[in-house]
Amino acid sequence: MNSTNDTKELISILEQSFDIKDFTTPKKNEISIVVDQNNVPTILTYLKDKGWKQLSLVTCIDWIEENKFELAYVLFNWTNGITFLVKTKIDRKNPEYISIIDIFPGARYYERDIHEFFGVKFEGNSDFEKPLFLELWDDKPPMRKDFDPLEYSKRKFPDRKYDVELSKNAVKEVIKEGEINERT
Amino acid sequence: MNIFEEDLNDTITFWEKIKNIFRGKSLWMLHYCTGCGAVELPPTMTARYDMERLGMGPMATPRQADVLLITGYLSVKTLRRVIYTYEQMMTPKYVVGFGSCTLNGGIYYDSYAVINRLDYYIPVDLYLAGCMPRPEAIMNTFKTLENMITKGEANGWKKYVENYDWYRNNQIRSLGEVYVKDEFHE
Ligand code: SF4
Numbered sequence: 001m002n003s004t005n006d007t008k009e010l011i012s013i014l015e016q017s018f019d020i021k022d023f024t025t026p027k028k029n030e031i032s033i034v035v036d037q038n039n040v041p042t043i044l045t046y047l048k049d050k051g052w053k054q055l056s057l058v059t060c061i062d063w064i065e066e067n068k069f070e071l072a073y074v075l076f077n078w079t080n081g082i083t084f085l086v087k088t089k090i091d092r093k094n095p096e097y098i099s100i101i102d103i104f105p106g107a108r109y110y111e112r113d114i115h116e117f118f119g120v121k122f123e124g125n126s127d128f129e130k131p132l133f134l135e136l137w138d139d140k141p142p143m144r145k146d147f148d149p150l151e152y153s154k155r156k157f158p159d160r161k162y163d164v165e166l167s168k169n170a171v172k173e174v175i176k177e178g179e180i181n182e183r184t
Numbered sequence: 185m186n187i188f189e190e191d192l193n194d195t196i197t198f199w200e201k202i203k204n205i206f207r208g209k210s211l212w213m214l215h216y217c218t219g220c221g222a223v224e225l226p227p228t229m230t231a232r233y234d235m236e237r238l239g240m241g242p243m244a245t246p247r248q249a250d251v252l253l254i255t256g257y258l259s260v261k262t263l264r265r266v267i268y269t270y271e272q273m274m275t276p277k278y279v280v281g282f283g284s285c286t287l288n289g290g291i292y293y294d295s296y297a298v299i300n301r302l303d304y305y306i307p308v309d310l311y312l313a314g315c316m317p318r319p320e321a322i323m324n325t326f327k328t329l330e331n332m333i334t335k336g337e338a339n340g341w342k343k344y345v346e347n348y349d350w351y352r353n354n355q356i357r358s359l360g361e362v363y364v365k366d367e368f369h370e
Contacts, residue, residue: 130367134297135261136360142296150294156358157300160288 007031007082010050018043032085037097040088044073044103051077052084058100058110060118064145067092069120073100090120099124117143201336207276208334211250211326212243216269219256221282221316228319238326246272251329254308256316257285259297263305264364267355270306277341278333280325281308284315291315304354307340 014020014033022034035043052075061070068089075084090097099122100107111122112132119141122128131137140147191198217225229235229242243249246269258266270277281302284290289300302308309332312325332338344351355362 133261135264135365138360139296147296149296152296153289153294153298153300156296157289157298158304159293160301 006080014043014046026085029081030083030085032087034087034089037088037090040071040073040086041098041100041103043086044075044100047075047084047086048103051079052082054078055104055106055110056083058107058114060114060120060143062092062118062143062145063089064092069095069118071097071114071120095120097122099128101125117141119144204336205334207250208330208332209239211238211240211278211330211333212248213240213251213253214246214249214269214273215242215244216246216252216266217255218258218262218266219254219283219285221253221255221312224316224319224322225253225255228322233319233323235323235326238323238330240326246270247274249273250276251278251280252306253280253282254286254302255282257290257292257298258302260299260359261297263299263355264359264362267306267362268364275341276333276338278309278329278338279306279340280329281311282314282317282322283312287311299358305351305358307343307351309338309340 011023011031011033015023018039019036020033021036022032024032026032033043054076055073056076057072057074059072059074061072063070066089069092070087070089073086075086076082077084095118097120099111101111101124108125108127109132111120111125111128112130114120115122115128116132116134116137134142139152142149142152187198187201191201227233235241240251246252250273252266252270252273254266270279279302281287285292285298286302286308289295289298292298293300299305310325310329312321314321317325329338
């Protein structure tokens with residue numbers, strides 16, 4: 001089996017038919033492409049047909065300076081062991097995207113996860129709004145870069161107060177006692 | 185033990201003190217492990233440190249257990265279940281907090297999902313220092329707990345009943361609502 005040639009052919013087909021913005025191989029046996037957001041479902045369907053049958057992960061990255069969310073789909077091929085990353089960027093202001101549960105039904109939970117942690121809405125996934133991990137969450141999605149965990153933690157979970165002067169004095173006393181003990 | 189002459193006339197105190205002696209000698213700890221500290225329990229239970237020589241043993245159900253171990257960080261989601269579990273346990277019940285996470289949040293002090301201070305939500309009888317504590321420290325703590333119980337000093341469960349409103353308010357402030365609500369329980 002010559003998987004390298006196969007994948008090269010596959011890449012050239014993809015490049016001819018879609019607008020592929022970037023193509024890299026971050027690791028051995030790993031291919032990463034950046035595509036336009038409209039092409040993702042078609043490319044995923046095509047790849048599934050070619051043997052990338054397992055959806056390993058869907059995740060999101062917050063590029064706050066570019067004002068974009070990046071969605072990453074990780075597919076795995078059990079025949080040749082090659083991982084395929086399909087990435088696309090969507091608008092951060094009003095994040096909405098199409099659900100891929102028709103292609104990979106397992107994405108249902110990943111999409112709920114992304115909605116919960118980043119606030120991306122998935123059209124076509126009937127229960128993307130149901131909470132999955134965070135119970136009774138009442139703030140902005142916590143994985144966004146502009147969420148301040150320390151501030152949230154201070155507000156919600158009060159800290160133990162320490163009397164700094166008192167503990168300093170206690171330390172001094174211990175040191176003093178130590179000196180006395182050494183001399184005697 | 186601290187049974188005095190005058191206790192013999194006061195039956196309630198007398199029997200309470202006798203009971204405390206027995207309580208301290210057979211402790212069943214709830215096997216509900218929440219954080220990293222839990223991995224120090226297997227060595228404490230097995231041949232080398234042999235927890236059973238203190239009369240302690242693991243117990244799987246809350247209703248039969250005496251000691252609840254919070255072995256480290258406690259996420260908000262787990263805290264809900266811990267409160268459920270604690271309230272299911274029969275009195276007398278004791279809580280031991282392991283490591284710095286239960287004391288002040290430890291390395292998770294700024295996490296949005298992890299509480300900072302355990303004794304706001306349930307009463308803690310004894311804290312165990314270390315991140316994570318060694319089995320020797322755990323054995324020492326269990327011995328201390330035993331002594332505290334026999335002397336009648338481990339009164340967290342009484343405090344919880346007396347100050348229930350305070351605990352409840354703290355729980356509500358951090359959790360919103362204590363009820364466990366997720367799709368797998370509906
Ligand atoms: S105190 Fe340290 S060992 Fe214990 S739960 Fe926290 S981080 Fe883990």
